Amino acid sequence: MSGATGSRRVAFETIRAVHESDAYANLLLPTAIRRAGLDTADAALATELTYGTLRRQGTYDAIISLASDRPVSDIEPAVLDAVRLGVHQLLSTRVASHAAVNESVELARRAGGRGAGGFANAVLRRVSRDTPGDWLSHVAETARSDDERIGLVTSHPVWIVRAFRRALAAEGRAGELEALLAADNASPRVTMAALPGLADIPARARRTPYSPIAFRLASGDPEQLVSGSAGRRRVQDEGSQLAALALSRVEPIRDGEKWLDLCAGPGGKTALLAAEARIGGARLEANEIVPARAGLVRQALRSVPGRVPVSELDGRTRAAESPDTYDRILVDAPCTGLGALRRRPEARWRKSPADVPALTQLQRELLTAAVGALRPGGIVAYVTCSPHLAETATVVADIHREWGDAIEELSARDAVTQVCDNDPGLLPQTDGSGRAQLWPHRHNTDAMSVSLLRRR
Numbered sequence: 107m108s109g110a111t112g113s114r115r116v117a118f119e120t121i122r123a124v125h126e127s128d129a130y131a132n133l134l135l136p137t138a139i140r141r142a143g144l145d146t147a148d149a150a151l152a153t154e155l156t157y158g159t160l161r162r163q164g165t166y167d168a169i170i171s172l173a174s175d176r177p178v179s180d181i182e183p184a185v186l187d188a189v190r191l192g193v194h195q196l197l198s199t200r201v202a203s204h205a206a207v208n209e210s211v212e213l214a215r216r217a218g219g220r221g222a223g224g225f226a227n228a229v230l231r232r233v234s235r236d237t238p239g240d241w242l243s244h245v246a247e248t249a250r251s252d253d254e255r256i257g258l259v260t261s262h263p264v265w266i267v268r269a270f271r272r273a274l275a276a277e278g279r280a281g282e283l284e285a286l287l288a289a290d291n292a293s294p295r296v297t298m299a300a301l302p303g304l305a306d307i308p309a310r311a312r313r314t315p316y317s318p319i320a321f322r323l324a325s326g327d328p329e330q331l332v333s334g335s336a337g338r339r340r341v342q343d344e345g346s347q348l349a350a351l352a353l354s355r356v357e358p359i360r361d362g363e364k365w366l367d368l369c370a371g372p373g374g375k376t377a378l379l380a381a382e383a384r385i386g387g388a389r390l391e392a393n394e395i396v397p398a399r400a401g402l403v404r405q406a407l408r409s410v411p412g413r414v415p416v417s418e419l420d421g422r423t424r425a426a427e428s429p430d431t432y433d434r435i436l437v438d439a440p441c442t443g444l445g446a447l448r449r450r451p452e453a454r455w456r457k458s459p460a461d462v463p464a465l466t467q468l469q470r471e472l473l474t475a476a477v478g479a480l481r482p483g484g485i486v487a488y489v490t491c492s493p494h495l496a497e498t499a500t501v502v503a504d505i506h507r508e509w510g511d512a513i514e515e516l517s518a519r520d521a522v523t524q525v526c527d528n529d530p531g532l533l534p535q536t537d538g539s540g541r542a543q544l545w546p547h548r549h550n551t552d553a554m555s556v557s558l559l560r561r562r
């Protein structure tokens with residue numbers, strides 16, 4: 107199977123797996139594309155259809171509900187996915203309408219029989235009669251509040267709209283909310299890192315504005331570059347690079363320093379810290395609670411000469427076992443991941459506000475355990491791939507309350523800025539903290555938050 111039909115089938119089956127078995131599109135898609143034997147152009151189409159349909163599902167469901175005159179919860183899930191895929195092609199791609207409709211009708215018919223095909227046909231023909239702009243207006247009219255309108259039009263759950271607005275307001279930029287939400291709906295370019303001291307940025311690559319080790323390929327397959335360099339050139343978001351470098355370069359490394367990466371899986375930042383430690387003469391250790399992910403950390407570390415022990419413990423226990431030991435600790439905490447919605451198309455529909463309290467409790471416990479494992483003078487970087495204030499500013503404020511004068515906050519904004527090739531223009535936080543917040547719409551990175559705390 108190949109061609110546009112093959113692309114649509116791969117997209118449909120991937121979307122089904124995401125909804126049926128909680129699969130991750132970014133993990134499933136490469137295998138599905140390989141199995142279907144898609145060429146580069148068809149693989150790109152399959153990727154766009156899968157990611158676009160999943161990202162914009164909130165908006166499309168509102169449109170389908172209007173066009174079919176029934177709530178989407180009343181539509182058989184496989185048929186609904188076929189219709190969503192059709193709506194995406196009609197409203198957000200240049201795919202010819204007849205192809206979008208006919209192939210989605212066929213997918214719906216195969217999934218649910220002749221009646222389902224007829225239903226999909228009626229809904230998609232109704233959708234094809236209005237422009238994308240008209241549909242956004244129709245959907246906006248159904249909203250009961252301004253936040254709901256923004257959520258429906260930009261395809262974000264309302265709680266995420268609100269969390270983002272608060273995080274932007276914490277630097278006086280609530281007015282950037284719609285730009286941020288729009289950035290979440292665009293496909294990010296693949297960013298790579300050349301591990302310091304082990305690989306150079308390839309001559310044909312384009313530099314990115316901030317990280318001194320980051321680049322993007324104008325053409326070619328990033329995975330080939332990764333395997334061809336034995337992992338010394340790696341795929342890594344520029345924000346993740348800056349978070350790790352902020353810790354490793356916040357001050358000169360003294361020979362023999364002890365470093366710990368407490369929540370290391372799958373090991374992207376561990377590999378970078380290992381390369382930095384190797385240059386500066388520090389000794390890195392890593393820890394990851396999930397054994398399979400600890401395996402990925404070991405794999406990532408193969409690209410860096412030298413031994414980095416990887417333990418598989420709860421980070422709270424791991425840190426508590428080594429009081430007053432480390433000079434630098436990275437706590438890249440488990441979080442909602444709201445800062446990486448561009449790259450994980452289904453993520454916004456998987457998390458809920460109910461997930462936040464348990465995560466923030468764990469984040470506080472990991473961070474306080476890490477502070478306890480620092481030597482006097484040692485520094486912990488508390489990093490989240492989320493701008494949600496409950497996971498960022500509030501966790502750090504709680505740790506300040508707990509540790510009082512025993513810790514001081516360093517300026518993570520200065521530390522990140524110092525590392526950058528160009529000034530990222532990181533904005534001060536209204537809470538007066540030194541926290542650095544990166545943003546997809548401003549920096550073209552994930553929305554990483556970095557705080558640096560020194561133990562006195």
Ligand SMILES: C[S@@+](CC[C@H](N)C(=O)[O-])C[C@H]1O[C@@H](n2cnc3c(N)ncnc32)[C@H](O)[C@@H]1O
Binds near residue numbers: 374
């Ligand atoms: C945000 S990810 C870390 C990403 C990683 N630093 C990188 O750059 O590749 C957080 C990790 O923490 C792990 N984790 C969750 N709970 C943990 C705990 N209690 N102790 C240690 N690790 C934990 C998760 O399995 C996950 O791999």
